Amino acid sequence: MGNTIFDIGEENRIGLRLPALDVPERNLTELIPAELIRKEDPKLPQVSQVEVVRHYTRLSRMNYGVDSGIYPLGSCTMKYNPRINEDLARLPGFAHAHPLQGDELSQGALKLMYELGEYLCVIGGMDAISLQPAAGAHGELTGMLLIKKHFERTKELHRRTKILLPDSAHGTNPASAAMCGFEVVPIPSDARGLVDLQALKAHLDESVAGIMLTNPNTLGLFETDILEITKLIHDVGGFVYYDGANLNAIVGRARPGDMGVDIVHYNLHKTFSTPHGGGGPGAGPVAVVKKLEPYLPVPRIVKNGNRYSLDYEYPHSIGKIHSFYGNFGVLVRAYAYIRMMGDEGLKAVSTNAVLNANYLRVRLSKVYKAPYDRLCMHEFVLTTKGMSEEIRTLDVAKRLIDYGVHPSSIYFPLIVPEVMMIEPTETVSKEELDYFADALIKVAQEMRENPQLLKEAPHAVPVYGASVRRLDEVRAAKEPILRGHFP
Amino acid sequence: MAYPKEYRYTKEHEWVKLENGKARIxxxxxxxxxxGxxxxxxxxxxxxxVKQMQEFATVESVKAISPIYAPLSGEVIDVNKELETKPELINQSPHEQGWIAIIAPSDLTELDSLLTAxxxxxxxxx
Incomplete structure (x- = not known):
C-alpha cells in the first residue's frame, strides 16, 4: 500500500517550527504518572507543509464528487451542496458550541434545531420529530424501535411480529426491521412495478406490525395505491413507515402524512443538500404522528415563550439513539438550505428533479430498454439485458468513467436484471444531461462495434477519466486489505 | 449449460438431486x-x-447478497465445506461441485411441487 501520508517525507522533517519556550521547562514525569507515559514516540507523518498540501490535493484529484460533474446514483440524490450552507455551519457560534454548555448558552443552536424540526414536520405532514438519527438506516432503526415500543406498551408485541416489505425496498429496510426482532415478509411488485395489492392483502392480519414503503419506489414510480395501502395496514392495526430516501421527488408537492404515513425519515444529506458520501456524517431525522410521539428519542427540544430547552421527561421514550443531539453541523446546513429555498424553491426542486429524470429516460429508452417505460418521478431504471451476449451492465458503467462522468447505480433494485438506476437530480443543467445521455448512447454503440473497449474500461486516462484501471472486485471482496502497515 | 433431467428445480433457482432418499441442493x-x-x-x-422454501443459506456476489431457499423440508445433514474457501465453485460447476447442502427430506411428496428441467x-x- 504505497502513497499514504506515511510513505512520503523524511525523518525529522516538520511542517511548523514552534517558537522558543517562554515558560520554565518541566520534566514530563513531574506532570504525568510514569505508567501513562508512552515508551516510544507516536508514529506521526514527518512531512513539510507543502508536502501535506500536495498529498491531499493529489488525492482529491483522484476522486470524483458532486463538485466534479453529474453524479447520477439512483436513490442517492447526489445534488449540489450550496456553499452558503458551509458559511453558516462555520459561524463561530455554531462551529464552536459545546454540547454541554447548557440551554442558556445554546439558545441560537436550540432555536435552529427547533425550527428545522418544525419545517420538516410541515414538509412531511407529520406531528413531532427527533433530529437525532445520523442517517437513513439509523432513522429506519429508530422507526422500528418506536413501533416495537408501542406494541410493548399495548402488550401486543408477542403477536405483532411481521414487517411487510416491497421487494423493491432498499436493503437497509429489512435489516432495520430484523434488528428489532421483526420477521420480514417480502411483498412482490406487480407488472406495473408497484406494490402488488393482492399479494399485500394475502399477508394482512393482526400479526402485522407495519409496512416500510419508499414512495416513489426504487424504480422511480409513484405508488398510486398509497392511500389504499395505508388504509389496509391501519385496518389491521399496523403502522406505515415511509423511507424518505426518495423524498426529493415529491418535496413541496406531496406529503407522506397526507398519504396516511405514521413515521417518516428524512435524509438531510439527500433532499436537503448536506454533504454526502464517504461515510458521513449525515442526518436522518424521524417524524411521527401524535400516536407515536411519546416514544421519540430524548432529549426533545421544547419551546416555552421565547426560550428553548432540552427536555428529558418522556417516560415512554425509546431513549437516546445518538450522542448529545445528533449531527448538529449537518442540521445547520439543512436549515440553511430550507431557508434559502423557501416554499417556491422547494417546489422547484421536485419539479426539476422529475423533469430531468424524464428527459434522460426518454432519450435513453430509445437505446436501452426501460422496463417501466412511462412517466417516472426523480429516477428511473434501464437494463442492458438482451443487448449483448458478452457485455454486462458493469462494463457499461465502467466505460462511462472513460467519458469523465460518474456511472449510475447498478444492480439495484434487485428485481430488474442487469439494471442501471439513474437519478440526475435538479442541479444538473440540460447540457450536462445531454453529455451524460450522449455518453451512454455512444457506449451502446461501442457495445456492438468494439465490445473489448467496454470490457477493459476504465482505461485510466489521466486528468480526463479514471485514475485507476478496472478494479478486481472479486479479489477486493475475498481478500480485502483492511489495514495499512508503516513503511 | 444443460439442466440435468433427473434434477428438480424451484422458481427461485435452486436445484435438488435425490441420492438414496437424501436431497443434494x-x-x-x-x-x-x-x-456474477x-x-x-x-x-x-x-x-x-428447515421448512420448504424457508431461507437457509445465503450467497454473496460482487453485486448482491441473495437468500437460498430450502427446496424441501427436512434436516440439514451435510454442507459443502469446500465453498468456505472456494465459493467460486458455484460459478464454475453450479450443478456438481458447487452443491451447497444435503437435506434429509421429511416429506418427499413436496417434490411434486418442484419444476422439472x-x-x-x-x-x-x-
Whole structure:
C-alpha cells in the first residue's frame, strides 16, 4: 500500500517550527504518572507543509464528487451542496458550541434545531420529530424501535411480529426491521412495478406490525395505491413507515402524512443538500404522528415563550439513539438550505428533479430498454439485458468513467436484471444531461462495434477519466486489505 | 449449460438431486450467471431443521447478497465445506461441485411441487 501520508517525507522533517519556550521547562514525569507515559514516540507523518498540501490535493484529484460533474446514483440524490450552507455551519457560534454548555448558552443552536424540526414536520405532514438519527438506516432503526415500543406498551408485541416489505425496498429496510426482532415478509411488485395489492392483502392480519414503503419506489414510480395501502395496514392495526430516501421527488408537492404515513425519515444529506458520501456524517431525522410521539428519542427540544430547552421527561421514550443531539453541523446546513429555498424553491426542486429524470429516460429508452417505460418521478431504471451476449451492465458503467462522468447505480433494485438506476437530480443543467445521455448512447454503440473497449474500461486516462484501471472486485471482496502497515 | 433431467428445480433457482432418499441442493447455472462472481457462501448449520422454501443459506456476489431457499423440508445433514474457501465453485460447476447442502427430506411428496428441467427452462426463458 504505497502513497499514504506515511510513505512520503523524511525523518525529522516538520511542517511548523514552534517558537522558543517562554515558560520554565518541566520534566514530563513531574506532570504525568510514569505508567501513562508512552515508551516510544507516536508514529506521526514527518512531512513539510507543502508536502501535506500536495498529498491531499493529489488525492482529491483522484476522486470524483458532486463538485466534479453529474453524479447520477439512483436513490442517492447526489445534488449540489450550496456553499452558503458551509458559511453558516462555520459561524463561530455554531462551529464552536459545546454540547454541554447548557440551554442558556445554546439558545441560537436550540432555536435552529427547533425550527428545522418544525419545517420538516410541515414538509412531511407529520406531528413531532427527533433530529437525532445520523442517517437513513439509523432513522429506519429508530422507526422500528418506536413501533416495537408501542406494541410493548399495548402488550401486543408477542403477536405483532411481521414487517411487510416491497421487494423493491432498499436493503437497509429489512435489516432495520430484523434488528428489532421483526420477521420480514417480502411483498412482490406487480407488472406495473408497484406494490402488488393482492399479494399485500394475502399477508394482512393482526400479526402485522407495519409496512416500510419508499414512495416513489426504487424504480422511480409513484405508488398510486398509497392511500389504499395505508388504509389496509391501519385496518389491521399496523403502522406505515415511509423511507424518505426518495423524498426529493415529491418535496413541496406531496406529503407522506397526507398519504396516511405514521413515521417518516428524512435524509438531510439527500433532499436537503448536506454533504454526502464517504461515510458521513449525515442526518436522518424521524417524524411521527401524535400516536407515536411519546416514544421519540430524548432529549426533545421544547419551546416555552421565547426560550428553548432540552427536555428529558418522556417516560415512554425509546431513549437516546445518538450522542448529545445528533449531527448538529449537518442540521445547520439543512436549515440553511430550507431557508434559502423557501416554499417556491422547494417546489422547484421536485419539479426539476422529475423533469430531468424524464428527459434522460426518454432519450435513453430509445437505446436501452426501460422496463417501466412511462412517466417516472426523480429516477428511473434501464437494463442492458438482451443487448449483448458478452457485455454486462458493469462494463457499461465502467466505460462511462472513460467519458469523465460518474456511472449510475447498478444492480439495484434487485428485481430488474442487469439494471442501471439513474437519478440526475435538479442541479444538473440540460447540457450536462445531454453529455451524460450522449455518453451512454455512444457506449451502446461501442457495445456492438468494439465490445473489448467496454470490457477493459476504465482505461485510466489521466486528468480526463479514471485514475485507476478496472478494479478486481472479486479479489477486493475475498481478500480485502483492511489495514495499512508503516513503511 | 444443460439442466440435468433427473434434477428438480424451484422458481427461485435452486436445484435438488435425490441420492438414496437424501436431497443434494445447489443453485442453478442461471442463478450463478445472474449473480456474477460469488465471493462468499454462508452455509447452514448441520442439524438445522428447515421448512420448504424457508431461507437457509445465503450467497454473496460482487453485486448482491441473495437468500437460498430450502427446496424441501427436512434436516440439514451435510454442507459443502469446500465453498468456505472456494465459493467460486458455484460459478464454475453450479450443478456438481458447487452443491451447497444435503437435506434429509421429511416429506418427499413436496417434490411434486418442484419444476422439472423442462419446466424450469421455460421458467427462465431458456
Amino acid at each position: 445447489g443453485i442453478t447455472d442461471h442463478a450463478q450467471h445472474q449473480l 462472481d460469488i465471493v462468499y457462501v454462508e452455509l447452514p448449520k448441520i442439524g438445522t431443521k 423442462e419446466q424450469y427452462e421455460r421458467h427462465i426463458g431458456a
